[in-house]
Every structure is written in C-alpha cells, then in structure tokens.
Amino acid sequence: MNHVGDRAQRVDAVVKVCGQAKYVDDLMERDMLYAKVFRSTIAHGWVKRIDTKKAKALPGVEAVVTFEDVPQHTFPTAGHPYHIDPKHQDVADRNLLTRSVRLWGDEIAAVIARDELTAQKALRLIEVEYEEYPPLLRAEDALKEGAREIHKGTKNIIKKSEYQLGDPEKAFQEADIIFEDEFRTSMVQHCAMENHSAYAYMDSRGRIVVCSSTQIPHICRRIVGQALGIPWGRVRVIKPYLGGGFGSKQDVVVEPLAAFLTTVVHGRPVKLELSREETFIASRVRHPVHFRFKTGVKKDGTLVGAEMRLISQNGGYASHGHSIAGKCTTTFRQIYQQHAVKCAATTVYTNTPAAGAMRGYGAPQVIFGLESHMENIARELAMDPVEFRLKNLHQVGYADPLTGLVTYTNGLAECMAKGKELIRWDDKKASREKPAGLKRRGLGMACFSYGTGTYPVSLEIAGARIVMNQDGSVQLQVGAAEIGQGSDTVLSQMAAETIGIPLEMVHIVSEQDTDISPFDTGAYASRQTYVSGLAVRKAAEEVKAKVLNWAQRMTDLPAEDLDLVDAWVVKKPGGEKVLPLARVALESYYHPVDAAPITADVSNNARVNALAYGCTFVEVEVDMAIGKVEILELYNIHDSGKLINPQLAEGQVHGGVSMGLGYALFEQLLFDEKTGKPLNNNLLDYKLMTVLDTPEMGMGFVETYEPTGPYGNKALGEPPTVSPAPAVRNAILDATGVKIDELPMSPQRLFEKFKEAGLLGEPGSK
Amino acid sequence: MNHVGDRAQRVDAVVKVCGQAKYVDDLMERDMLYAKVFRSTIAHGWVKRIDTKKAKALPGVEAVVTFEDVPQHTFPTAGHPYHIDPKHQDVADRNLLTRSVRLWGDEIAAVIARDELTAQKALRLIEVEYEEYPPLLRAEDALKEGAREIHKGTKNIIKKSEYQLGDPEKAFQEADIIFEDEFRTSMVQHCAMENHSAYAYMDSRGRIVVCSSTQIPHICRRIVGQALGIPWGRVRVIKPYLGGGFGSKQDVVVEPLAAFLTTVVHGRPVKLELSREETFIASRVRHPVHFRFKTGVKKDGTLVGAEMRLISQNGGYASHGHSIAGKCTTTFRQIYQQHAVKCAATTVYTNTPAAGAMRGYGAPQVIFGLESHMENIARELAMDPVEFRLKNLHQVGYADPLTGLVTYTNGLAECMAKGKELIRWDDKKASREKPAGLKRRGLGMACFSYGTGTYPVSLEIAGARIVMNQDGSVQLQVGAAEIGQGSDTVLSQMAAETIGIPLEMVHIVSEQDTDISPFDTGAYASRQTYVSGLAVRKAAEEVKAKVLNWAQRMTDLPAEDLDLVDAWVVKKPGGEKVLPLARVALESYYHPVDAAPITADVSNNARVNALAYGCTFVEVEVDMAIGKVEILELYNIHDSGKLINPQLAEGQVHGGVSMGLGYALFEQLLFDEKTGKPLNNNLLDYKLMTVLDTPEMGMGFVETYEPTGPYGNKALGEPPTVSPAPAVRNAILDATGVKIDELPMSPQRLFEKFKEAGLLGEPGSK
Missing domain, CATH: 3.30.365.10 (Aldehyde oxidase/xanthine dehydrogenase, molybdopterin binding domain)
Known part of the structure; x- marks a missing residue:
C-alpha cells in the first residue's frame, strides 16, 4: 500500500499551527447577541418562585426566558443513532430549562443580551426562591429506601440489566478458589481545550442554523429538532474545527437552547458558550462506577466462572443512559475465556453532573476493576501476572455469544510479549531485591479489549x-x-x-x-x-x-x-x-x-465490529511517605490492526496514556457533601495532568490485518486511555504489597492506604 | 402540475428584503488586506518605465506588484465551457498585469495595503512613463491599412467568419426589389447594483480560495487556475448571493488578480473590489456593432434572399471573442424564412473597454438592425408591418440547417396577435389622423427569437x-x-x-x-x-x-x-x-x-436547444422640438414555453424591458476622441433609466409547451431586453417618418435627425 501505513503529515497541521483553523468562536457573526444560563445554586430541589423583572429591565438585555417559556418537549441528549422503535431510543428526560433542580448548576433560566457583560449582570438580577432537599450525591444515597425521586416514577434507577452465559453457580462449585473484590472509580471530566460553544440564527425561511463545536453534527440536528418540536429538516448544523471533545461533545449540550433562544429574538444570531466552570458541571463527566467481582479459578490458574455486579452513577440526567454500564458488562467477558459469566448492572440518577460518553466509554472503569481483580488472583496463585493472563485469553475464532461477532484477529498475546520485552520484565523481576525503605519500585501491567464502533448495539x-x-x-x-x-x-x-x-x-x-x-x-x-x-x-x-x-x-x-x-x-x-x-x-x-x-x-x-486489544506495562517508584508515584518506564502496546498512519497512531497513544495516567493518579471532581456544590470545577483545583507530570511514554504496535476493516484497521482512538490506571495500580501493588481499590490513586489516598497497611509506622520501623 | 406554474414567492425574498442575504462584502474576513489596481491614464501605448519605490515605502503598504512580477501565462476570461480542442478554446490574450496599454484604465500594477485608503494613497506614489500612440476608438480606425496592432500579429482582427445558405446572388436576381440598410449600435454597460468584487486567501495546504461575485463559479475556478498556471483543483471558488450580473460577471474580471495577490502576501486574505468608475471601463461592456443589411423581396412581400455584414467592436481584449458576432449571425436567420442567406462578421480589437456578454448576447444589436430593416421594407411595400412579418415567419418544424436543431414550438404569430390586441393596433391605425405639429404619436413593433442555452455551440x-x-x-x-x-x-x-x-x-x-x-x-x-x-x-x-x-x-x-x-x-x-x-x-x-x-x-x-420568441408593441409620443420620446403604451409578449413561475416571469420582463428602453433611448459610454479617456463612467453622467423614466410595462405570455424543456419551458431571462429598441425606433418612424439608424435614440440624435429631415424648420413651417 502506498498511502495507508504512511507517516503522512496531518492535513490540518499547518492550518492549526499557524492559527488559521476556524473554530466556532472564529466564525461568530457580527452583531451577535450573547446568552448566559441562570443556574441553580442548590443541587436538589424545586423553584418556588422566580422573578426576572429586574433582569429584563436592564438596558441591553434583549430577553429573559425561564422554564415556563420553553417548549415542553422532553428530549434526549446522547449522541446515539436514532432508533425507529421507541423502546430503543435514548431516555428523554429533560426540557430546555427546568423547574426541578437535579444538580448544582441546573438550568433554570437564560438571558440574552447585547454583550457578555450585560448578560452576566442580568443573571445577578434574577431572583429565585427554592424548596431545597438534601442532595443525593452517591448511587447508594439515591438507591436508599424512601430516597426522594430525582425524576418522578424512576425510583432513581435509569435502567437495570443482567445477563448470564453458562451456569456460573455450577462453575463456582467446580472452582478450586473463589476470589472476590470491590472497586470504585472516580468522577472525572474531559477537559477539552475548547469549552462547549454554539451560536444559532434563523435563515430567511425560518430554518434554524446552529454552528457548533460538536462531535455529532447530524445527531445534533435531530436532537435540536426534538427539543424544539420542529421537523428535523428545518434545522441545519455546521461543525467547524474542534478544540477537542473526548466524548463530552458527543452529547448535545448547548445547541438546543441556543437554537431556541434565536427564535426568541426573531432569528438574530445568539451565542451560547460555557465557561470552563460551567463545562465541568453542565456538560458531561465520566461515570463513577462501583464494581463487585467474583471469580472462580482452578489451582492451575484456569478461569472457570465470573460474576460482575456494578452500579453506575449517572448524575441528574440520563444522557447516554445505561449504555456505559452495558459497555462495561460486554467488555468484561471479551478478554478472558471462562465457562460461565454473570453480569448485573444498574445505572442510577444522583444529584451530580450528568455522566456521558468519555474516551473509553466504560472501559476505563471496568478494566480498572477487572485487571486489578485479575492481578489479585494471579498474585494469590503466585503466578506471573502475564503468564496467568496468557493462559486464559480468548483466541482467534472466539464468537461472542451475545453479539454473534467472531474474532478474526487477536494480537494480545504478542502485545504482552512485546511489552515484557520493552520493559525488560523478566530481567527486572529476576534481579529485584526485597522491597525496603520508603521509596519502592514495582512492575505492573494490565490488558484491555475494545470494540470498533457500536455494531450490533447501534446502527453504524x-x-x-x-x-x-x-x-x-x-x-x-x-x-x-x-x-x-x-x-x-x-x-x-x-x-x-x-x-x-x-x-x-x-x-x-x-x-x-x-x-x-x-x-x-x-x-x-x-x-x-x-x-x-x-x-x-x-x-x-x-x-x-x-x-x-x-x-x-x-x-x-x-x-x-x-x-x-x-x-x-x-x-x-x-x-x-x-x-x-x-x-x-x-x-x-x-x-x-x-x-x-x-x-x-x-x-x-457497516454490520461488522472488531475487537482491538492491547496492554500497558509500567514500572513505578512509589514514594510512600508523600504518596507520590513516579512513572519510571511505561509502554502501551496496541493491536489496532493495520495502522493507517503510524505517526497519528503514536499521537493517539501519547494523548490517551496521558489521560489514563491523570485518571489513575490525580483527577476527581469533588462536591460539598452537604450542598452538592462542586468544589474544584476549574483548572486550578481540578488536578489535570500537566506536561511536568507526564512521563516519557513508550509504545509498540502489533499490526494484525483485520479483514472486516477497510484496510485491516481496528479501533485506536480510545484504547490507549483504558489500561494505564490498572497497570499503575498493579505496579504499586508490586512495589508496596498494598491493593488500591479506588481511583484516583492520589497522594492522599495512597498515604492513607500505606498508613493503614502499617508501611508508614514509626520512621525507620519497617 | 402543482408547483410548476405557481406564482410562488421567491425563496430568497425575505432574506433579501430584510438585509440578511450575504454578499461578498458581508463575508469579508477580519484583518483583510485591500488591493487596488494602478490603471493607465492613456488608452494606447507602452510603459517605458515604472517606479514603485515610493509606494512600497508608504507605511501600511504590504506589497506592490507590476507586470514584471506576475506569471507570464496568458489566459482567457470568457465564461464559456472549456473545450479540449485548443481550436475551440477562448482567446487567451492577457496577463494578470500588462506593460502594453490597450485601453484607458488598463491594469499595470497593483498595491496591497492594510486598508483601502492606504492602498489609494500608494497608487498616487507610483511613477510611470509611457510611450503613447493615438487611440483606435472605433473598428474603422483599427481596420485601417497600417493601423498599429493592439495585439501583435492580429491586424486588430479577433476573428472573421461567414456562411452562406442557398444561393443569395440568385435569390437577389429573382427578387423584385432589393433593400439595403445600415445600422449602428452603442456601447453600454450592465450597471449591476453590485460592482465586481472578490477576496482570496490560501488555505492550510496552499490551495487558493476565492469568494467572488461571479455568475460562473466553476468556470472562474478554471480560469484562475489558467491565469496562475496551477492545477485547477488547487483553486476553490465560493459564490454567495449576487447583486446582479447581466453578463458582466460571466467574465472572470477580478478573481485571477485577487488570487495571485494573496500568494504575494503568504495567503493572507486580500480584497479586490472595483469602484463604479472602474466597473464601467475595467469589467465588460456591450459591443457596438455596425450592420449592413441587404434583402431581396417579392412584390407580395415574400422574402427571398438576405445578406448581413457586421463589424463588432470588441475593445482592448477578446473576452467572449467572436461569439457575440456569431450569435448575431445565427439570430439573423432564425425568425424569417428565406431561400438564401449570407452572413459575414468581423470582430475587431479597439482601444476601448473590453466588450463581453451582456443580457441578450448580440441579440439586442442584431434585432435592432434586423427589425428596423424589416420595418423599412414593410413600409416601402406599403404593407402592415405585422402582416409582412407574419407572411415570412419560420414555422414549427423548421430545422436550422447549421445547428440541425428543429423547432418544436413557435408561438410568435400568437404573440403578435396578442400584442396587436393589447395595444389595439388596428383601431389605432384606422382612427389615426395625418401627423402634424411637433408632438406626434406612432405605433411600432418588433419581433425576436432567442435560443435557450448555447447548444450546439458549447457544452450544456x-x-x-x-x-x-x-x-x-x-x-x-x-x-x-x-x-x-x-x-x-x-x-x-x-x-x-x-x-x-x-x-x-x-x-x-x-x-x-x-x-x-x-x-x-x-x-x-x-x-x-x-x-x-x-x-x-x-x-x-x-x-x-x-x-x-x-x-x-x-x-x-x-x-x-x-x-x-x-x-x-x-x-x-x-x-x-x-x-x-x-x-x-x-x-x-x-x-x-x-x-x-x-x-x-x-x-x-443537455444536447438540446429551443427558440424562445416574442415581440414588443409600443405606442410613443415624440416631442420633436426637444427630441423626447414618451412611451404611452408598451407590451412585451413572450413565447417562453411553459412559465415555471409567472410572477418571476413578469419580473424578468419588467427588468428586461426597462433595460431595453435604456438601450433604446439613453445609454452610451462616451470617450474623449483624442485621448480615449472615458467621459461618463459614472452613474451621474451615464444616463441609466431611472424609475421616473420607466413607463408602465404591459406584457403577455403565449405558453407553448416545449418538449425539450424539463417542464415545457424555454428561455426568458434575456429575451425581454431584445426587442424594445427596434419597436421604439419603428414607432418613432411611424410618428415622424424619420428612420433612425443608430442607438441610442437620445434627444440630441433625434433632434439632429428631425432637423435634418426638415421637421424642425421655421416654427410652424410644417
């Protein structure tokens, strides 16, 4: 092949480096009006009274609208293909503005003004009186008997699902040992460089044009139509260059309101841009998930049966709904062979920001749990973690019993071999001394599998x-x-x-x-x-x-x-x-x-799908006294089929691993326990990876040729972000003997865990 | 039919009335650079020396380029489809800038500056020294033995052509009477509301993007490629709404230079807009044509043979070249049957603005000649002009011997019947008294035919x-x-x-x-x-x-x-x-x-074509003392096949007739005889029709159903402008007995003609 496989320069490289690329903000019309959203300052409750008179009277304010003024169509926001069968459609659980407050920052009213400052001033003139309820900030709270329903008639459950393959009870009986573990992941945000932004206007014939920073222009069009209750063909969406999305722009967040607001001002262009603070809480986050694993194993390390139960915390609105939990339960069964599998998943409303798609779509969560669990088992069996995994891998020819999809390519074993070689796994294992002192080194690894596209769940x-x-x-x-x-x-x-x-x-x-x-x-x-x-x-x-x-x-x-x-x-x-x-x-x-x-x-x-595979190998040094983890060496090895452009593939791995390490070590969106107010929804207090935190990232590729792909290729965009967290967790375990079961593995959490394990007793005691 | 034939409101009506429609000027980028062209102040000559140092040194000037700096590719500018055979390609006779001056205002250099004012100031700092030759302002001058060649090796002839059908000499011998006439038409300009305007920039990968007020975006792309000598795919042309074109924007006038200029400033956006004064002389004009007609007729009014010789004055560059003359010679034969026809046409370079396409594309000129000539013959034979024409019309089934096209629909006879009825022709003829006094009334009419598209001359x-x-x-x-x-x-x-x-x-x-x-x-x-x-x-x-x-x-x-x-x-x-x-x-x-x-x-x-037909009927009152013609009643009757939208059809007729009357009575671009400097290239001195000059315009339609058209339709955009001038000329003849043989029929010309005819002798003498 002449071009496929070539390290061609990005076609948009020059335009982006030179600042010529046009983003939504660069395309803004002259004489644009500015809209700002009036957001709740409680996390759970109800607007008893709202008074917008003073705001409306402010010179320069063109309009103020509240939940009373918007069309009463409920609509979904997830970037999923539409389905003709209503049963397969996304949950439509929101209006453009709301009287019921479901999270801190919920959208109650909006102001349109001639400039941004006037809009901001007008927000401060809106008077509101709430009936406030205690916020339900965790799935456990929301599921408590008698908990107030965030959405009426739901019992705070968006959806429950379960499946069973084979006979897990029998498998557990046949197992020599049963292992059980519990893991929790954290709420993180995408932090794309460009916040959510859109502007809308009406054209001559009353059609609504939305120019938006969206990952899903055609879906955005449909959802704007649904939200406004107008035929979809009367909406036009334009997507220029994007300053990143990572899944947060796979939800339709600002566009429907921008589209509605232009209709309020007779089609004049209206801009609606979220600030960074708003993006953290009013766009989407990654679901915190609580996993319970149970696995039956033979003494020789053969997996025979597995069970996973999970509760996924979805926040105030359904967004992608139960799909992310569903993806967890699918991913769970697609790496390792076992005779029987059982899964149960529940997705729960809470009074926190709505969770949606984020790079990995459930895989970072479930793989953190699964690969931590597998590591625990291997160590308990005193097997080399790589050998243990190799023993249990699915092979080419594996036909997934629920999707019907057959695996034509699986380079995971080769990926692991390459990872071992790159990090000199065996040498290091052989030459290591018994850990001692407060700074300890450890080796860890973790595997993943990841589908390419959404078939057969969704139309492709x-x-x-x-x-x-x-x-x-x-x-x-x-x-x-x-x-x-x-x-x-x-x-x-x-x-x-x-x-x-x-x-x-x-x-x-x-x-x-x-x-x-x-x-x-x-x-x-x-x-x-x-x-x-x-x-x-x-x-x-x-x-x-x-x-x-x-x-x-x-x-x-x-x-x-x-x-x-x-x-x-x-x-x-x-x-x-x-x-x-x-x-x-x-x-x-x-x-x-x-x-x-x-x-x-x-x-x-495309009625096909293919599993991409890969793994992370990492060596860390843990400074236990300050709970700091230094990445000494790291390799992400990928079987993404044939690489179309190795240079871009490397870029994807760099970005994904960096994101995965932030997830592993630093990032977590925090809330005030009493009020539900976000505590760190800004880039100062939310600990995003900086370039100084980012280690050298090594990588390798195992280029299988996937026959269902157009040029032998499989997924690569999301996979790199999936396995770093469990690999780091397993390396910390290797270094310290301490099992971390919750993300992020921040200094505070590590310090507490090490202290709890007695590793930090009296100075010099161990 | 449900929609075809409906008086639907224009889809762009609201957007245009409300000022929302975007024209080139509305789409201008921020931080645009402005270009201005340095134009010759002689009409014929050569630049001996040019010095741009001072202009370059002016703060705010980004670049100054002259004829020495532009690519030396000659290129054509006509909006014709490309032809693979070089023999059928348009004349490529210009560079982006020129050292040889071929008309007053020829393009010698260009300035790019940070704003328009600076660009204008810089123009004044350019020093130039010419070798000047006497301007050749008329075809006769340019064709004189020994005349200096405006383009080397051409003898000032762009092209000559002739054809003959049947045996004209024999036909003339068989004729009872031979009539000969000579006519001249004037140089006019389109005067679209929006002047020629474009801006250009380079995208990330070095492609050139031109946003232009053009009638021919795809042809414009090709010509920009030809002018710059780059592959056509590396050019992108965007056409927003236009403020009119009427054929002047069927030439590529400003785009190639704008495209070149952005390459000079590393792809920064450069705007090049002509002022009204520049548009008059540097875009395109309608060709002045000199016609000689010779027709043999039987006593009963049957046409037997005809000859037309014409010389078309094309100005300093070829633009559409000989095509307009060619269209004249085709149109000449397509209304009336005759045994033999002979045509000879010559298109000539002169030191005047380049002539190109203008609404009617030669038909306003040839129909002015032909229908004036026909009127003269009918009157000489003492036949009713309508009867005389009806006797000689081509009929359905007529197959044009040169194009091979067959006439399937011809509503001209019905159009004339309708015109007669609307203007009450017979009543008025019957009841009129012998003309007397200085204000006299007269009735006139003229017919036309007009092809739909350009097949088989060009690709459609x-x-x-x-x-x-x-x-x-x-x-x-x-x-x-x-x-x-x-x-x-x-x-x-x-x-x-x-x-x-x-x-x-x-x-x-x-x-x-x-x-x-x-x-x-x-x-x-x-x-x-x-x-x-x-x-x-x-x-x-x-x-x-x-x-x-x-x-x-x-x-x-x-x-x-x-x-x-x-x-x-x-x-x-x-x-x-x-x-x-x-x-x-x-x-x-x-x-x-x-x-x-x-x-x-x-x-x-579309390998088809169809002749649209029609006629103008007009009644005028001529105030001979002041040479003023008042239109008392006017009807344009059209066979344009099935009307797709009668409301828009009426609009086309209104606009076309108004333009035709301006051509008849007022408009003419004038030049200083000695220097070739334009005298009235502005809307104050150039006498465009105003709303006060515009009479009520009556109209009628004869809706034939043309089988080659998609919905039975034929041409309607240009036809309305074709026949008003000869109809008015014939009405003036009817009123005064004076044959006007030159356009425009302005007060000065009429006064002179009436005086020459003795009609204005001593007060009360006649």
Missing part, C-alpha cells in the same frame, strides 16, 4: 462523497467529524490509496454541514477510521472504476487491464503509463456527448 | 444533488448560480413538483462552492431553467423512485402502483394515502440492515 452508518476535479485531484466529503483525532488525514490517505493518487491530490472538506455533508452519525466509539473508512473506500472504488471506464473508451484497452497509480492510468501488469489521470478527468468534464464529471456519493451500513 | 452540462432529510424535506444543491434572476426559486419549484412535496420542504443551498456544488457552467444564456432544470428533474425523479422503492418494501404494494403527492405516499389511481413520506425517509436513515439515506447526485448533458 457512514457516508462519503468524492468529486474529481479537472486535474484529477478530488474533494472528499465525509460526515465523519474531525475533532482533533486526525480523521481528516487518515480518510484522505484511504482515498488516495484506493483511487491511486498522491495524498496532496485529496482535498478533504473538513467542515461538516448537515445540509450538504453525507450522513454519518459522527465521531465516537473509535469508529471513524473503521466505519467511515469503509464508506470512503466504497466511494473511492466507485471513482476509480469510473476513471478506468473512461480510460477504456479513450484507449480501447479493457478497463480490467488498466490500473490507476500515482495519478496515471497504467497497464496491468507492468505499470506502463497509458494516460495521465488529468487527461481522463478533463474528458469526463468536457466530452461533447457524454460529459459527466466523475463523482461518487455513497452510504455504507 | 448541469448537475444537481438532492438529499432527503429524516422529515421528508430535501436539500437541493445545484451548480446553477442564483444571480438575482430567481433560479433558486424555480429550481425549487421543479424539485417540489417532481418529488411530490410542498415547496417549503425544498431547502435550496444558494451558495455555490466549487469544492462541493455539482458541476454546472453557471448563469448565462438564459439556460438555467432549461439546462439546470433538466438536471434537477433527473435528480428529483431518482429521489422519487427511491422513495417508492422503500415504500414498496414497507407496504408490499408494487412501487408502480404508488405515487408521491404532497409528502404522502398514495395509491394510484385514486390517491388513497398509504404512508407519510416522513415515515419512509426515517426508514431510509435507520433501517437496521439497509439504511441508506435517499440521495441523488446527477449530471446532465
């Missing part, structure tokens, strides 16, 4: 349109959304590969416009290189076939004897040049009788 | 893309350019008609973007409703077929028994409702197995 539809220019170059239009992950580049490489032209002859249209862009549900689930890639390949194949048909007419050589290489029509085999592509393209435009420019406009419904 | 390719939304509404994308003529509206009506949905469910994408919009050569030749309409119908038929196929799957009723009416799938016959369209559309998006949104992306090469 993608579109691509290619238009060939007179010089043989092409425009490539996709509905897939470039959100910083590099999809524009890899999709361009694919088009160049299949058509047979240099990469610089592919001009990708980066902006998505739902009026024009082919339909694609957007950027999520590490799906784009795979699902949208299939659509690009299909369109490119159509274009190539049309070129060769024209060439046949022009040369009298049969199309099947011709090929297209580096913008030349050549003879097969041998590659003798026959015609420049530009000559064929020109003919297609200007042939007096049969002129018809070469184009393809395709849609592809 | 058009594209349309339709995307159906989940609610059954559609986006319609066309490459056809809305330039104020209403194409967005009529093409939307067509889509609504063929698909079977209400007009408000068609969302047309008005902006053209050559990266995305289907290929279409643009707005000219009254082609869009016909040629682009065929593409829209083809796309709409495909969409409808796909909808009915889905409906068949969903209902088990055969697709051929189903129809789509008003957004419902219904049974044929009877119209019983089966399924709402929105339900089908939703299925196409979300069917778990076969999801594929309903779209069509088509190209259509």
